[in-house]
Every structure is written in structure tokens, then in C-alpha cells.
Amino acid sequence: MMEAPVPPTSRPLRKLGFLTIGLFDEEDPRRGHESTLEIIELGERLGFDSAWVRHRHLQYGISSPVAVLSAASQRTRRIELGTAVIPLGWENPLRLAEDLATVDLLSGGRLNPGVSVGPPMHFDQVKGALYPNTADAEDFGYGRVERLLDAVRGVPVTDFSGTEGFETFSDRVQPHSPGLGRRLWYGGGSLRSARWAGEHGMNLLTSSVVKAEAPHGPHDFAEIQLSHIRAFRAAHPDGEAARVSQGLVVIPTDSASPGQRARYEKYAAERTPRTAAPQGPARLLFAPDLVGTSQEIAERLHAHAAFREVDEVAFALPFTFEHEDYVQILTDTATKLGPALGWRPGD
Incomplete structure (x- = not known):
């Protein structure tokens, strides 16, 4: 039986990526990190355009995505490598800029750093170790991103340069990777963040979480996310060409076993109740996870108002699955779901 044709999207899917958290066992952390690298290598073999890693501090997930992607850059040749996202509240922007530029050069210009702002999670409990003398003075707002943008884009960070004795000094971050400044992403779930990212020439990462900022319903996730995308592009110098990537949780089951x-x-099902209404003081609204055959998922995505507005995705892998589950999900995504969305694998 022939599959029913899927209605075309307004923007054909151009780039297909995936996002993983990189969980590990505290007793054997190397195995978990190796699993993440193997998944990225598999993604390249399957033709994915990008692989993204999450960032977790004081948890059993990737705490140093830049280091992990440095390793991945030496085990792959084509796939783009991203972070979704680095919480800048934990970082010194100048030092991070040095690391990002170094890995970008080692990867041949494939790094896509995604960042976000705000105080570190559980800040009151961690600030004594993280910022023992400056916690009250730290800026956790957009100014921290601006410092990173300037450092990556080559704006001078000191008024000293030249030769001193046998050493030569630069007034900007070294090494400098010329294209990296155009590949910085902001992970935003609010209208304000979307506009700010656009005004500052960044790319926009959207995920399965948005802020339901209107005090009264109805609250439709796709429509809220669509409003963010349009506000971002309206503020961006590139307008409608400004890059946006969507990151819903998508689980195709075409080749899955009955147990899987x-x-x-x-x-x-356990995560569905949180999608019914905004959650907590921040009024966070979660998108339902998409589980089903590739054809079923494609039909739901083509009906999703925000998906119809993008031509790049980085579908999120679920947090707690096993390595073989991720292999099955990625294989079905590349061989069945991607083509159903009009995508074609890279060389």
C-alpha cells in the first residue's frame, strides 16, 4: 500500500540534526562519554547535518560539551557540532571564546555554539564554590552574551598589544576563527529573548519549552513558538533568511521492537500532563513528545505552525533511553522520517 502524501511545508526541511544529553553512570563515566561520541559518529554515517549536546552541571550528563565536541571533531569530518545550550552563568565569556575558537578551527569550521543566560541552577547552593567573592556582582543577563559575542567576533578585549621581551600579545582573543561569529545561537523560549537574539545577529534555537506569557489562555504551544520565530526574524538583520532551528522530542518507531x-x-505518557497548562511561576509550557511511525510524525509536524516556519531541526533524543534505543531512533529518523519531511542526507 502506498503511503499517503504529506502536505508540503512552507519551508522545505534543509538541515536535519539531533540533540543528546550524554548521560553516564557515575561508576563508569568514560563509557557514557564514549557512547555519546559513537552516537555522533553514527549520525555522520547516516547523513545527519548536525549533532548537538546538552550541558549539565553537577549531574550525570555532559558538563564540558566543548571538550566532548573537540573529541568528536577528530572522529568526524562533515557533521556540524553544536551545544544546546551552554548556560553562560557558569562561564567566563572571554575564556569560553578561546575554547570555542580553538575547537572550531580543529573541526574545520563546524562548531555551532548555543548559549543561554540567567543565574546558575540552584545558585544559592553553588555560588560559594562558583563565585566565592563576586556572586553578588555577577551579571547573569544579556550583557554576558554580548561579552561572548564581542570576544568571538574579534572585538579588542584589552588596550595592550605588541611585543614585550620575547613574547607577542594580541588585543583580541586568540585564536580567532573568522566564521564562528555567524554560527552563535541563542536558546530562547520567550518573546523578549527571541527579539534580543535577532537584534544581535545571532541564530535562534527553539526547543520543546516556551513561556506562556499571556496571563489568560488558550495556550497553544505551536502558536506561541511561531510568534517567537516571527519576532526574531523581524528583528534580525537577515530578516526571513535568519536561521532558526526547532528541537522537539521526536521518537519514530518504524523499526522499534514491541518492547521499545x-x-x-x-x-x-508520563510527560504528557505537563503539556496541558503552563507550569510553575515561570509559566513554562511544554510540547508533547511525538511518538509513532515516521509517517504519523511527519503528518503531525506538517500541521505544527512553528515547524512550518523553519527549515532546520535538531530533534531531541529522550533523556533516559539506552544506547541501542538511540541507534534505532536515529536510524529511523534519517532513513524514514527525514525523507518524509522532504530532507535528503548529506554526503
């Missing part, structure tokens, strides 16, 4: 399908459906 049951676990996937249970995982999604």
Missing part, C-alpha cells in the same frame, strides 16, 4: 515501542509510549 511500549517503553517509548510510556515515557511520553
Whole structure:
């Protein structure tokens, strides 16, 4: 039986990526990090355009995505490598700029750093170790991103340069990677963040979480996310050509075993209640996880108002699955779901 044709999107899917958290066992952390690198290598073999890693501090997930992607850059040749996202509240922007430029050069210009702002999670409990003398003076707002942007883009960070004795000094961050400044992403879930990212010439990462800022419903996730995308592009110098990537949780089941399908459906069902209404004081609204055959998922995505507005995605892998589950999900995504969305694998 022939599959029913899927209605075309307003923007054909141009880039297909995936996002992983890189969980590990505290007793054997190397194995978890190796698993993440193997998944990225698999992604390249399957033709994915990008692989992204999450960032977790004081948890059992990747705490140093730049280091992990440095390793991945030496085990891959084509796939773009991104962070989604580095919370800048934990970082010194100048030092981070040095690391990002170094890895970008080592990767041949494939790095896509995504960042966000705000105080570190559980700041009151961690500030004594993180900022023992400056916690009250730290700027956790957009100014921290501006410092990173300037450093990456080659704006002078000191008024001293030249030769001193046998050493030569630069007034800007070294090494400098010329294209990296155009590949910086902001992970935003609010209208304000979307506009700010556009005004500052960044790319926009959208995810499965948005802020339901209107005090009264109805609250439609796709429509809220669509409003963010349009506000971002309206503020961006590149206008409609400004890059936006969407990161919903997507789990195709075409080649999954009955046991895998049951676990996937249970995982999604347990997370579904949080999608019914805004959650917590921040009024966060979560998108439902998409579980089903590639054809079923494609039909739901083509009906998603925000998906219809983008031509890049980085579908998020679920947090707690096993390595073989990720292999199955990525294989189905590349061989079945991607083509159903009009995508074609890279060389």
C-alpha cells in the first residue's frame, strides 16, 4: 500500500540534526562519554547535518560539551557540532571564546555554539564554590552574551598589544576563527529573548519549552513558538533568511521492537500532563513528545505552525533511553522520517 502524501511545508526541511544529553553512570563515566561520541559518529554515517549536546552541571550528563565536541571533531569530518545550550552563568565569556575558537578551527569550521543566560541552577547552593567573592556582582543577563559575542567576533578585549621581551600579545582573543561569529545561537523560549537574539545577529534555537506569557489562555504551544520565530526574524538583520532551528522530542518507531515501542509510549505518557497548562511561576509550557511511525510524525509536524516556519531541526533524543534505543531512533529518523519531511542526507 502506498503511503499517503504529506502536505508540503512552507519551508522545505534543509538541515536535519539531533540533540543528546550524554548521560553516564557515575561508576563508569568514560563509557557514557564514549557512547555519546559513537552516537555522533553514527549520525555522520547516516547523513545527519548536525549533532548537538546538552550541558549539565553537577549531574550525570555532559558538563564540558566543548571538550566532548573537540573529541568528536577528530572522529568526524562533515557533521556540524553544536551545544544546546551552554548556560553562560557558569562561564567566563572571554575564556569560553578561546575554547570555542580553538575547537572550531580543529573541526574545520563546524562548531555551532548555543548559549543561554540567567543565574546558575540552584545558585544559592553553588555560588560559594562558583563565585566565592563576586556572586553578588555577577551579571547573569544579556550583557554576558554580548561579552561572548564581542570576544568571538574579534572585538579588542584589552588596550595592550605588541611585543614585550620575547613574547607577542594580541588585543583580541586568540585564536580567532573568522566564521564562528555567524554560527552563535541563542536558546530562547520567550518573546523578549527571541527579539534580543535577532537584534544581535545571532541564530535562534527553539526547543520543546516556551513561556506562556499571556496571563489568560488558550495556550497553544505551536502558536506561541511561531510568534517567537516571527519576532526574531523581524528583528534580525537577515530578516526571513535568519536561521532558526526547532528541537522537539521526536521518537519514530518504524523499526522499534514491541518492547521499545511500549517503553517509548510510556515515557511520553508520563510527560504528557505537563503539556496541558503552563507550569510553575515561570509559566513554562511544554510540547508533547511525538511518538509513532515516521509517517504519523511527519503528518503531525506538517500541521505544527512553528515547524512550518523553519527549515532546520535538531530533534531531541529522550533523556533516559539506552544506547541501542538511540541507534534505532536515529536510524529511523534519517532513513524514514527525514525523507518524509522532504530532507535528503548529506554526503
